[in-house]
Amino acid sequence: xxxxxxxxxxxxxxxxxxxxxxxxxxxxxxxxxxxxxxxxxxxxxxxxxxxxxxxxxxxxxxxxxxxxxxxxxxxxxxxxxxxxxxxxxxxxxxxxxxxxxxxxxxxxxxxxxxxxxxxxxxxxxxxxxxxxxxxxxxxxxxxxxxxxxxxxxxxxxxxxxxxxxxxxxxxxxxxxxxxxxxxxxxxxxxxxxxxxxxxxxxxxxxxxxxxxxxxxxxxxxxxxxxxxxxxxxxxxxxxxxxxxxxxxxxxxxxxxxxxxxxxxxxxxxxxxxxxxxxxxxxxxxxxxxxxxxxxxxxxxxxxxxxxxxxxxxxxxxxxxxxxxxxxxxxxxxxxxxxxxxxxxxxxxxxxxxxxxxxxxxxxxxxxxxxxxxxxxxxxxxxxxxxxxxxxxxxxxxxxxxxxxxxxxxx
Numbered sequence: 001x002x003x004x005x006x007x008x009x010x011x012x013x014x015x016x017x018x019x020x021x022x023x024x025x026x027x028x029x030x031x032x033x034x035x036x037x038x039x040x041x042x043x044x045x046x047x048x049x050x051x052x053x054x055x056x057x058x059x060x061x062x063x064x065x066x067x068x069x070x071x072x073x074x075x076x077x078x079x080x081x082x083x084x085x086x087x088x089x090x091x092x093x094x095x096x097x098x099x100x101x102x103x104x105x106x107x108x109x110x111x112x113x114x115x116x117x118x119x120x121x122x123x124x125x126x127x128x129x130x131x132x133x134x135x136x137x138x139x140x141x142x143x144x145x146x147x148x149x150x151x152x153x154x155x156x157x158x159x160x161x162x163x164x165x166x167x168x169x170x171x172x173x174x175x176x177x178x179x180x181x182x183x184x185x186x187x188x189x190x191x192x193x194x195x196x197x198x199x200x201x202x203x204x205x206x207x208x209x210x211x212x213x214x215x216x217x218x219x220x221x222x223x224x225x226x227x228x229x230x231x232x233x234x235x236x237x238x239x240x241x242x243x244x245x246x247x248x249x250x251x252x253x254x255x256x257x258x259x260x261x262x263x264x265x266x267x268x269x270x271x272x273x274x275x276x277x278x279x280x281x282x283x284x285x286x287x288x289x290x291x292x293x294x295x296x297x298x299x300x301x302x303x304x305x306x307x308x309x310x311x312x313x314x315x316x317x318x319x320x321x322x323x324x325x326x327x328x329x330x331x332x333x334x335x336x337x338x339x340x341x342x343x344x345x346x347x348x349x350x351x352x353x354x355x356x357x358x359x360x361x362x363x364x365x366x367x368x369x370x371x372x373x374x375x376x377x378x379x380x381x382x383x384x385x386x387x388x389x390x391x392x393x394x395x396x397x398x399x400x401x402x403x404x405x406x407x408x409x410x
Contacts, residue, residue: 133195133204133246134158137279141290143237143263150184152237154290160192160206166235178229186235187214195246202251202274208241240285247280249273256282263289267320268341275299275318276344298344303375303404307393314377314404316344321352324365324377328391336387338379340365351382361387373406 135158144151154164165188171181190211195204213219218232245260251274253261260282266275274280277297281290293299303314309330315323321339328335337355347368354360362382369375381387381398389400 132158133248134160134192137246138277138292138294140295141279141281141292143288143290150236152235152290156192160194160209161189162191163187163189164235166233166237168233168236173229175229177224178227180226180228182229182231184231184233186233188212188235188238189214192244200251200255202248203255204246204248206244206246208238208244211238211241237283237288237290238286239283239288241283243284245280245282245284247274247282249276249278251280256280257287259287260289263291265291266318268318270341270350271318271343273343278318302407304407305377305392305402305404307391307402310391312392312402312404314375316342318344323355324352324379326389326392335391338363338365340367342367370403375404377402377404 134156137156139155139157141154141156142151143153149170150166150168152164152166154162156162166184166186168184169181170183173182174180188211191209193207193209195206197204213234215232219234221232223230223232247256253264253266253272253274256264260280263282264274264280266278277294277299279292281292283289298316299318301316303316305312305314310326310328312327313323313325315325317323322342324338324340325334326336327333338352339355340350340352342350347366349364349366351362352365353362361384363384364380364382366378367375368377378401379389379399385398387398388394389396389398392400393402394400
């Protein structure tokens with residue numbers, strides 16, 4: 001009975017250990033109940049074994065050792081339950097950490113993406129690398145000598161496709177039935193490849209993929225209509241056409257070949273780069289250049305300052321310079337006319353000369369943009385410091401300043 005009592009105390013100690021372990025690990029009442037049931041069964045089984053082995057102390061001791069092993073097994077089982085619970089908690093934490101890590105990464109990626117976009121949007125003076133060059137170019141380009149006798153016009157779509165026409169009028173080439181002269185004509189369509197950047201951010205290159213003449217079967221033939229002779233021919237500007245160079249505003253004129261520059265209408269010696277809103281499309285094989293100006297460009301607008309009957313006209317121009325002319329009224333010629341070598345953007349003081357005189361006076365002119373429809377222009381005499389600007393509101397000899405507004409077109 002004493003041995004049995006010892007075994008009973010041992011079983012109670014084991015149960016106490018199990019209960020403590022479960023309390024420490026925070027297991028649920030259900031888990032505790034399950035484990036207690038299992039341990040009670042183990043204790044009953046141990047008691048039966050102890051009752052059967054009362055004949056020998058040695059046998060009892062052996063059973064004692066066996067019971068101890070059983071208790072260790074129970075403790076191990078309990079520890080596994082606790083470990084499993086901890087693992088579940090750990091898995092939850094790991095999942096949360098994983099989610100937090102992903103959220104942080106997504107947040108960083110989103111920030112990087114925004115930074116990249118901001119960097120792209122802030123790029124000034126040239127096209128972004130993935131920008132469609134045809135989309136930012138003017139759609140209309142012309143190739144002409146400027147005299148007006150001949151010219152090739154093309155209209156380019158954003159996908160690089162284009163349509164165009166060529167004409168060359170010779171009104172002196174007359175004959176029976178065509179007293180109004182002779183005109184060489186050609187209508188055509190085509191397509192350019194996607195422009196590729198070069199080492200110069202203001203210069204792109206493209207290829208001519210297709211050129212189709214509308215009346216290819218009539219090339220060399222003649223038709224007389226309305227007393228004018230029309231001769232079908234090839235379009236001028238596409239001789240040996242393959243590679244084309246695209247020069248954006250800001251491109252250095254010195255980066256162009258001499259042949260290319262000869263077709264560009266910028267003639268101001270002080271201008272070293274293509275002015276704002278001015279584009280050039282150059283046929284490398286034929287050494288022929290098309291010019292393009294945006295419709296809403298400063299070069300297509302005129303500005304005026306009015307002071308009673310007197311007024312001053314400001315006409316921006318890229319060819320030989322912008323014109324700045326003072327009139328006392330509509331019936332009088334210009335009292336003073338200046339040619340200003342302005343690039344369309346600069347607000348620096350520009351030295352310019354008087355037009356239409358063999359001994360021109362010199363003046364300093366400053367042009368500052370107030371908004372898209374208003375410019376503030378200041379004039380100060382250099383060689384003639386006493387010029388009278390009072391008819392236009394000037395209050396000091398040799399000096400004039402006024403606000404010029406856009407002349408609305410009809």
